[in-house]
Amino acid sequence: MSEELDFEATMAELERIVVALDREELDLDEALRLFEDGVGHVRRANRLLEDVRGRIEELIEASSEEVRTVELAVDVSDEENANAD
Amino acid sequence: MSQVSQGSLFGAGGLAPGDAELPEDDGELPAEDLAAEDLAEGAVEPNGGSGEVVAPGRSAETALPVAEVNAAVRGVLEASFAPLWVVGEVANWRRVSSGHCYFSLRDESAQISCVIWRNDAARLPTDPEEGMEVCAYGSLSLYETRGQYQLVVQKLEAKGEGLWRLAFERTRRRLEAEGLTDPARRRPLPALPRRVGIVTSREGAALHDVVSVIRRRAPWTHILLSACRVQGEGAAREICAALEAVCRHPEVDVVVLTRGGGSVEDLWCFNEEVVARAVAECPVPIVTAVGHEVDVTIVDLVADLRAPTPSVAGELIVPDAADLRVAVRRGSSALAAALRSRARGAEERASRASERLSDRIVRFAERCGVWLDGLGGRLEALSPLSTLERGYAVPLDVEGRVLRRLQMFESGDPFRLRVVDGEVAARVEATGGTGAGADQGRKTSS
Numbered sequence: 001m002s003e004e005l006d007f008e009a010t011m012a013e014l015e016r017i018v019v020a021l022d023r024e025e026l027d028l029d030e031a032l033r034l035f036e037d038g039v040g041h042v043r044r045a046n047r048l049l050e051d052v053r054g055r056i057e058e059l060i061e062a063s064s065e066e067v068r069t070v071e072l073a074v075d076v077s078d079e080e081n082a083n084a085d
Numbered sequence: 086m087s088q089v090s091q092g093s094l095f096g097a098g099g100l101a102p103g104d105a106e107l108p109e110d111d112g113e114l115p116a117e118d119l120a121a122e123d124l125a126e127g128a129v130e131p132n133g134g135s136g137e138v139v140a141p142g143r144s145a146e147t148a149l150p151v152a153e154v155n156a157a158v159r160g161v162l163e164a165s166f167a168p169l170w171v172v173g174e175v176a177n178w179r180r181v182s183s184g185h186c187y188f189s190l191r192d193e194s195a196q197i198s199c200v201i202w203r204n205d206a207a208r209l210p211t212d213p214e215e216g217m218e219v220c221a222y223g224s225l226s227l228y229e230t231r232g233q234y235q236l237v238v239q240k241l242e243a244k245g246e247g248l249w250r251l252a253f254e255r256t257r258r259r260l261e262a263e264g265l266t267d268p269a270r271r272r273p274l275p276a277l278p279r280r281v282g283i284v285t286s287r288e289g290a291a292l293h294d295v296v297s298v299i300r301r302r303a304p305w306t307h308i309l310l311s312a313c314r315v316q317g318e319g320a321a322r323e324i325c326a327a328l329e330a331v332c333r334h335p336e337v338d339v340v341v342l343t344r345g346g347g348s349v350e351d352l353w354c355f356n357e358e359v360v361a362r363a364v365a366e367c368p369v370p371i372v373t374a375v376g377h378e379v380d381v382t383i384v385d386l387v388a389d390l391r392a393p394t395p396s397v398a399g400e401l402i403v404p405d406a407a408d409l410r411v412a413v414r415r416g417s418s419a420l421a422a423a424l425r426s427r428a429r430g431a432e433e434r435a436s437r438a439s440e441r442l443s444d445r446i447v448r449f450a451e452r453c454g455v456w457l458d459g460l461g462g463r464l465e466a467l468s469p470l471s472t473l474e475r476g477y478a479v480p481l482d483v484e485g486r487v488l489r490r491l492q493m494f495e496s497g498d499p500f501r502l503r504v505v506d507g508e509v510a511a512r513v514e515a516t517g518g519t520g521a522g523a524d525q526g527r528k529t530s531s
Contacts, residue, residue, distance in 0.1 A: 008276060018419045018423045028427070042420065045416070046410070046413055053305065054304065057307070058312060059309055059310065059312075072310055
């Protein structure tokens with residue numbers, strides 16, 4: 001659904017793979033294939049964490065049914081300002 | 086005081102501020118000029134100008150109408166007393182449909198009629214209980230219609246924060262009775278919210294705090310502010326509307342309702358029942374962070390989670406990216422470890438298998454050895470050398486081929502005889518005998 005849920009799903013999948021690898025009955029080919037999948041999930045999880053900065057918006061026309069927003073400048077900190085997009 | 090009254094009322098003909106015998110050092114009389122003017126209007130003008138009327142009310146002929154007396158007394162009362170605090174017990178409290186409140190303040194021996202006009206009454210957290218000891222702040226006045234003097238109350242406070250406490254407890258009990266404060270209603274927060282809705286004031290420090298913390302910990306999180314006033318009249322309605330609006334956004338999966346510290350009065354809108362109900366009905370998990378750590382408000386009781394401060398709310402809402410990275414690293418090493426152990430398992434099995442295999446080979450080889458040893462004697466017997474030993478010789482042509490048949494010999498040809506210890510040069514004297522295969526043999530050898 002969302003990227004963040006993807007993160008959770010990715011981590012869950014990774015865990016599943018680790019558990020599967022610990023089982024003895026896998027043959028080596030299968031284990032290697034699972035490992036490769038796992039590496040893909042690790043990469044994906046890291047990418048999700050490095051992902052772009054979220055937007056800060058303000059809801060306007062709160063009374064209307066349609067949801068409209070505007071960018072909101074919040075002076076978060078000096079460090080943030082230096083990196084602001 | 087009586088001097089003041091007389092001076093004001095009956096000195097109406099020549100009224101000027103200085104004429105009234107007013108004690109000038111008395112702080113209770115900040116509005117003496119105003120009182121004098123009011124009286125001048127009431128007493129002088131209806132009688133057709135100053136100077137003409139002397140001592141109104143001194144005789145039946147100059148009797149004053151009731152309304153005029155009441156108006157004059159009212160003026161005196163209002164002019165003579167600065168607003169003041171009065172302590173007493175509440176009796177006969179009534180809040181009428183117009184919104185005004187009427188009651189009496191009394192002690193063992195006396196009582197004062199009191200009124201709180203609608204606007205001031207609306208600011209009361211709740212109605213006081215009968216007999217509750219309160220302090221009322223207001224101005225003394227006269228209700229002219231009845232000729233009854235009264236205290237027009239602007240502020241009403243119970244001992245300590247009694248009235249706030251009372252209002253809080255009343256609301257809490259109502260919500261509790263409906264099960265809205267039941268901890269079982271509390272929903273877990275999403276582990277990784279995509280979009281956080283913030284309901285607070287645009288200008289407040291709370292917004293800054295929450296946004297900073299979210300940005301620091303989980304910079305990918307989207308933030309949606311639904312702004313509203315968070316104190317003062319009308320704030321409760323605005324909070325409800327802002328809350329409802331932010332929940333309409335389809336991608337908001339957690340909401341924080343927050344404001345920074347303030348007085349009990351400042352924070353009061355968060356104790357209002359209508360706000361508490363809006364929080365209880367919030368379709369997505371909601372975190373409240375109102376005031377400082379020690380401030381517990383009604384909304385905290387119905388929220389899914391109460392944070393002691395806005396910053397802590399930020400920490401409770403989003404995970405720290407650093408922790409997530411650690412989790413990914415941990416997952417990644419677990420993966421590597423699992424593969425390593427899996428590979429080690431395979432290696433061990435392979436080496437076990439190869440050990441078994443080499444064992445078998447060795448044993449096979451050993452068996453082969455025994456067998457070969459046994460065979461050795463028999464092979465020996467088959468060796469041509471032992472035949473030569475027995476005296477046989479092998480004729481070989483110059484090229485080393487064994488001459489097996491008559492046809493292979495030609496008269497006069499040289500050949501060699503291989504004997505057990507060497508060779509002998511020889512020559513064919515003659516060939517003799519017969520052989521069916523003579524032609525064939527010749528062909529072969531030629």
